[in-house]
Amino acid sequence: MTRARSVPAVIPVVPPLLALAASLAGCAAPDAVLGGVTQAVTLTEVTNFGSNPGALKMFTFVPSGLPSGAPLVVVLHGCTESASSYSTETEWGNLAGRFGFAVVFAEQESANNSLSCFNWFQPSDTSRGQGEALSIKQMVDNMKSTRGSDPARVFVTGISAGGIMTEVMMATYPDVFAGGAVMSGAPYACAASLTDANTCQMGNVSHTPQQWGDLVRNAFPGYSGPYPRLVAFHGSMDTTVAPADLQQSVDQWSNVLGIDETADVSETFRTATHKVFRDAAGHSRIETYLISGMGHALTVDPGTNPDQGGATGAFSEDHDIYSSFYAAQFFGLTAPPSGDTTPPSATLTAVAGSDTTAPYAVTIDTTALGNGSHTLAARAFDAANNAGTSAAITVTVQNGGGGGGRLETFSSSSGPDNPGWTLGGWTLSTRDATGTPGSRSITATAAPAFNTVTRTATWSGLALGAAPRLSYQRQLALSDANILASAGLSVIINDGADHVVDSKAISGFTSYSESSFTARSNLDLSAFAGKTVTLKLVVTASDSSSTVTSATAVIDQIQIQ
Template sequence: MRRHFGQAALLCLVFSIAPSAQALTEVTGFGSNPGNLKMFKFVPSGLPANAPLVVALHGCAQSAAAYDAETGWEALANRWKFALLLPQQQSGNNSSSCFNWFEAGDIARGSGEALSIKQMVDRMRSDHATDATRSYVTGLSAGGGMTAVMLATYPDVFAGGAIVAGIPYNCGTGVSAAFSCMNPGSDLSPTQWGNKVRAASSHSGSWPIVSIWHGDADTTVRPVNLTESMEQWTNVHGIDQTADLQDTLGGYPHKVYKDAAGVPKVETVLITGMGHGTPVDPGTGEAQCGTAGAYILDVNLCSSYYIGRFWGLDNLDNVPPSVSLSAPSAGAAVSGSVTVSANASDAVGVAQVEFLLDGMLLGSDASAPYSVIWNSATSANGSHILQARATDLAGNVASSSAISVSVSGGVSDTSAPTVDLVFPSPGATLSGTVTLSADANDNFGVTEVTFLLDGAVLGTGNRSAQAGPWTLDWNTTSTSNGSHSLSVQARDAAGNVGSDSATSITVTQNLPALDETFSNRDNAGDYTDSTGWSGSFVANAANATASISGSQSAYGAASSGLSCSTGLKTQFFTRSVTLGANPRLSYARLLNLKANTNSSYSAYFKVLVNGALVDQQSVSNSTYVDSAWQRREDISLSTYANQTVTLRFEVGANANVCLEAWARANIDDIRIANAQQDADVTPPTVNLTAPVNGSTVSGTATLSATASDGTSVSKVEFYANGSLLGSDTEAPFSLSWNSASVANGSYALMAKAYDPAGNVGSDDDTQVTVSNGGTGGTQVLSFSSEDANDGYIKANADGSSPAIGTLESSLGLALGRGSDSKYNRAMLSFDTSTLPDNAVILSASLSVTYRSGSGDPWASPAGNTLVIDVINGCLGGCGVETSDYAATASASAVAELLKFTNGTQNSSAFNSSGLGAINRSGRTQLKLRFSANPTATRYVTINGATAATLRVEYQVP
């Protein structure tokens, strides 16, 4: 069954138009092609036998030719002599031409699109004798998601892969799950991710090596997916999630994860400042490739080149070049214009030689003889250090010995460098290991920065780039608690020394209750340093922390909506924290509040502790914008001293007409100082004491539990078969349960206890039997529709070109003919698995709620009816799919909904076929449709989410 998703344009959205690569050849007849894909290839002239094969998968709305032309893979195939395969999605499979990385039928071995791509690989091997041990796959966005699919389902086919702005394998199936995977992302353990891959095949051999690329400013597919993909594939390889190598690739953070033998198995490249797309570096240089365009982003780094090298396609060595300075000679006295030259050689080839003056780049040369001109008259008189650094075509780097020369006729340098300690700030309280940071500048260059503690040298700083800051990691645990002074000195080549004024700080190993800079200093990739945060805020590239490399902030945006969506909308960010005797809250904020339509409009930002306001900014019929980061310092929380509390940041926007109000907030540098207690991480203990395990209950039964905690128990919840029955907030903890409200049978009872810190303990070893008098009387269950699986599909009059409707949130579920001349049908899903397996269903009906409408679809044509089809289970996936529009139901037209123009409408009773189609062990889907297509724009919309109710009356024999 093929699936056609209109919403797939949002699933890894990539639109790009580029010139076609004329050399591509379409191939047909490559197998059964169950995924209905197209196959294109590029074979360079002179392709040797047993050459590698690269499979490149485009993003949404792209073509094979466009992706090939923009990403540089064809040029690399010509250079390195490998065959290139480019599968192409068809709009008949997915209306936005996205590979269906989120569809169960397309991500399993031996089926759908995954099998089609595998059959293309087989055809390439047959036609061009490619090396069966050197096939690789890569892709962007939706293509990146499908790359993970191919690596997981056919690890025996692919030796390696590269996921660019993609998703871990089997993150979720269906449209709703796909959206969630993209943003905010799915947080599973490495083992959980790895198990998904291991379950995809019976493979027992070696696993593909994987290169993972992502932009840290990607708001379409959140960069947390890089971390989750890394965890998935390191776990598959049986290695840990601690990088064995951390360096930079073209200036961007690069991590390599190796096995016990030191062989790289997984690498990650995080492109700072880059949004959603493929990194390229247009040009003719050895390491350059690609053409910049929409979602093909020029960041001065060609991902295709470095991916190919990671796979070993360049056939280059790992032996570094040799390099030595040939002029001037060591100890030479120089003046005026000086030629600095070097000799460099490599078994394969030298890419460039760089020349360094006092550790700073003087210039570079890409061809022999290697030299640069140094105008020494612009340098200070005195001693200087020269050095050459050579890079070969494989990226191996070697440096020459450094030599010293003496400059005369230059500038007399008597100016000391300027230097400033930028972290920590004056008055800061420090503990554990911190990174000191300083900015230093000099007219001829800074050669050294030294950090001092109480006037004594603490250490010499380092910097990762030509421009600062200079940093030093300082373990404060070896320093006595109390007040100390930090200072910094900078030295230039002439020996001039500059100093900043001392900064007073406090060292205490009594850790703060909270210290959150969103800096990714724990290398988790999610930019949340402290565990325990939850809510709807997301990581954002803006940050107030100048001292932390790659720091981000937490961002929340509440909007009243763009489509006449009125009322209050909120977003929040929260966690539990244990406070000390004199707690004080500090944080940085950047606000944008807009509510200037009328006096009923409002927007706010609030900071709450246990629901009480401790800081805020609000507007009504006005606006407020922070032009720069605002630091809110030392807000007293003494009211909550020595308590475990809930800290919450919240934004809200309220509107009463069809114009947007918004509240947007960036939050950074959250700190609660002067904590005297460790955070509570110990869950309460709980024991379900009644009824006893194995007992039989009837009528009203009392559920009882005992619970205790080191602090206190805030509540105990009681469950039956996983469904919450109720809770009690005070001891003795108990609940009255009307067992007659459920079917006779076996039930698993559970009690959950919560403490104020949010820790949870549970007791789930009690099984009881409900017996309420044999056959009993008639029972009724009402099921609410599932928001995640509801939606509507629109199509032409003949059912062609179906697409998922995208206006559910603003207009509801559409039925009838819309203003776009499309005909709409709605899908509602209900989890009816709580019906007893032996239930005799006596009657059923559906109730829906009117949302809006236009015209009278029941009168177009005359006598038109709105009917209900019943599906036992799900049509394909349980999420709404384009194929649902015309798919055959288990029972058709089992009931109808009479004309209604407001309020709630109940359907007629389901006929016997409809009753027989209700699923007692899983989901029941209902399709709502007009029996005839309206002849004009006439439609009705109903509320989605959980607004629809399926009522089922039954008896248990």
Template sequence: MSLASQIEFLRRLKNARLVNGLAPQAIDSPLVETSSFGSNPGALRMWSYLPPGLPAKAPLVVVLHGCGQSAAGYEFGAGWSTLARRYGFALLMPEQQKANNPQGCFNWFSPEDIRRGHGEAASIRAMVEQMVRAHKLDRKRIFITGLSAGGAMSAVLLATYPEVFSAGAVIAGLPYGVAHNVRQALHAMMSPATHSGPELGDRVRHASDHQGPWPRLSVWHGSADRTVHPGNASQLALQWLDLHGVPAAPSVDGTVDGQARRQWRDADGTVVVESYTIAGMAHGTPLGVADTGERFGAPGPFLLEAGIASSYHIAKFFGLTGRIHLAADAEPARKQERANSTSQSAPNDQFAQHGAGRRGIDVAAVITKALTAAGLIK
């Protein structure tokens, strides 16, 4: 991220407070915490947002943050509450606790957390049930998305509870079942093995008794990602193509906002899998201006200006953008957020944040140190 973007990001979070010493919770965040939501074997925290005037039977979007981020920090950067207000859906944002993972990552590789009815997967499922019951949401329109470890955990939820979700989106994540300990996780991130479609598909089929239909999936990955190898995107798409019984050759191969997008359709013509490759982008969520001319979110660590608004396009893939709930954003702070989000953010890699051998006063290093202390980056 550029120095100017770091300064602007810190300015907007200058009144933040620490939550469990893990990451900043911006005081203007619309998220509200629910302390009790039934079984919580994964010991996660539950944050949510319901736009004003939300109708009955509204959709629900579950959003999982990446490592070193908080629910509010990722929501702020990816712009999900703005999208929820605009298009009228409820927002659920589970949050990892430092006691579970020192880096604030969801444990997408831990056997006790990626099984149906166990650990973090079961906690998130309980949160979904709490939201649906408490706010009378539409069980047929529940979706999930996440970045990095949150993306990999989104794949876990889609695999272990496929009957719950209509569709999902994984950003810079990995397929389900490719790792069951830290060593395997690091190997899969840096040098993913090549598996066949049936082998990958079986890992999902064995995760539950579900026989289909399967959730639709949108895959996003930067071509220059050195944290999670882009090969994982291909393997993830292949996993879900096998589940849907769709040939590996894409139905449509084109571009959106200058970025490569492949789509696979089933026999009925429905797009069941799509995959975006963001040219030259490192590890993070791609940001840009949506088709509507609006900008959702703001650049920050692992929230990268890429000329394409991933959150908006994911909401569109979920089928949520057809009807406007609120024609204009009612919160001045969010208007200012979009106005202040025009600065360019260079490709960012978590291993490139720490300079070596610097001398004298290095402003960028001071800001990086502050971001690290806040838990925004490692």
């Protein structure tokens, strides 16, 4: 179970305003699959698809044997990207092969924008019947005439610059698109020039929901038909397109769709706060996923489960949610022909895996968990990929001791509980993973100034048993200031040589943070069974061109079983 990476924020060598407009990202190539296993996809370029006033390129993926009347998804990449690179990260071709729809990948050319961004801030490219917006609409027209795409099931999605362009297409062609999926985007018409882009991206455009809605209605005066539904994914730590833009998109489209801005459902789904905004009939019209700790990024979830996919890369991060799949599900592309959209029910007994046969009971192996409190919940999926979540329960795990068992809780202000520690550049912190009054953790920050800085704490003399495992709690804040910078945490076992057993690292103008302690459980140390080893906690950051990059780690509740 691997899960995704971040979209590049700003290219530091570009003038600031252009860089901000260019910080909107992602694109590449997959093929038809069975289950969740990806095969290579080849994109086909289509020329002469219309007058093409925006001078864009058109690429397609159509699964072999796809019948006429199938749905169509239009995909828009971000700055510095291509159709091919974004296809690789999103694996829309993989989903098309599984669920039977066609995909168009629109591609910007550097002659139109030096960083290959769609010109989402330029009225000549964002107005109905003009520029890039018309070029994208002509791609849809081509697919309808040559492939028989279902005009009632045409959808659009994109990231960053492509995400904002997605809302452009929803606003200017509501008669063409039935829904949109926006990754790290912003509301329609939040900027009308390159100089307005920064204000828009920082979420500083001040409009009421009515005013936001009027901008959409004015994009196609006199239109009285239905408007597209919206699903949006955004990082809580996005400093390129602020999370405030997510709420402004909700304000805008809720007003257009005639629903209020208050969510009917607000739940924690894996790493995100998931909200659902329904109409009076109870139908979902807007859904949002605010991913905790994610910056300006596409969230993917590599794996073989039905709802897993996507590839990590320069512009995508593993945050346990495959956004393309959940966008396709929102569009209704993953449902069986019956169109069942009723959420299944789930009853929790214990959770330790999955079961596909009633009564859906799973046995939990507590030795795979660290001692202490754990919250468990069940999530059920039906044949239409509708999901239901049980109420959570809390259980307390206390595994037996056994050879080599050690626990470090930093329970006092005088230092670590156990002998053998050398804190180096680490210090005691008042933050505590368990919330126990007076208990501590340890923390370190590496903040380079045109160099590399490393902080190392060691715990020596650890005699390991026959089947050793490591668990610990961490809280990270990593930030890279430019494309040459890097930052991260490494957990190392030394048995005469260093072996990295767990790590988190970023590089190239991105950020990563954890808003609360994150459990790292049951790390396999069997390669060191029976040995006496040293545990090393290493925070490092490197930046040869600024003093802004930093890496901070807080560590608590270290347990070796």
